[in-house]
Amino acid sequence: MKSWPKIDGALADYVDANWLRESPLKRRLREETAKLPQAGMQISAHQGQQIAWLARAIGARRAVEVGTFTGYSSLSIAEALPADGKLWCCDVSEQWTGIARRYWKEAGVESRIELTIAPALKTLDGLVAQDLAGRLDLAFIDANKDGYDAYYERCLKLVRPGGIVLIDNVLWGGSVANLADKDADTEGPEGSWVKRMSEALTPPPATRAPPLRGIREGEKKIIVTLTHVAEDRMLDLVARLDA
């Protein structure tokens, strides 16, 4: 028996009309981003809303984002932080994050955000070196896929027990269920990142409440994997809690 609902146009429209709350500023950011050829990299408005909701639910004060692009997810996170909260953003593009900076400023959250233009791994290692391990509340990973497992390990270090690590695209358009699929992202020199991530996130079978890879006994971090289903209309959240 399948547990997936059929998400047709009417249901999607209903969810948008009744559940989605998007500020005019964020809508403008989506419209501006839509003009770029890379617009598909942007998270959906639903994801932004869910991420913000999760950040608020745990009272997040410090967060890190890996992959900022034009700023939709960073804006969603920064707006959910308190005025003295802090979001560290990692990206390699001055051009795309230039758009993000404009919107952060207009939203009045620029003082909460520190953007570093450099390979994310270097920036994350810099945060660990600044003694921030175990002191962040939330991490969001949404950048180059061949870096995902290293980002995941670093974010596990940085996020405190009880904090949240969010990972986008882990189903990769269904490739996770078809690991014979060999597109450039799913099959790299070290093997498929999708496979590596699914191994990292999936507890071995027949074990009671097994810890996720990289989480030590008693640390209890929440891993949330995000994906779009039904043409980007609905957010699927799978939360796992190390017990």
Ligand SMILES: C[S@@+](CC[C@H](N)C(=O)[O-])C[C@H]1O[C@@H](n2cnc3c(N)ncnc32)[C@H](O)[C@@H]1O
């Ligand atoms: C999918 S987009 C991020 C979308 C963004 N979260 C949003 O809400 O619109 C991926 C971003 O990762 C960045 N990126 C690619 N390789 C990177 C690396 N090695 N280190 C840091 N950022 C990288 C790209 O420049 C791009 O902006």
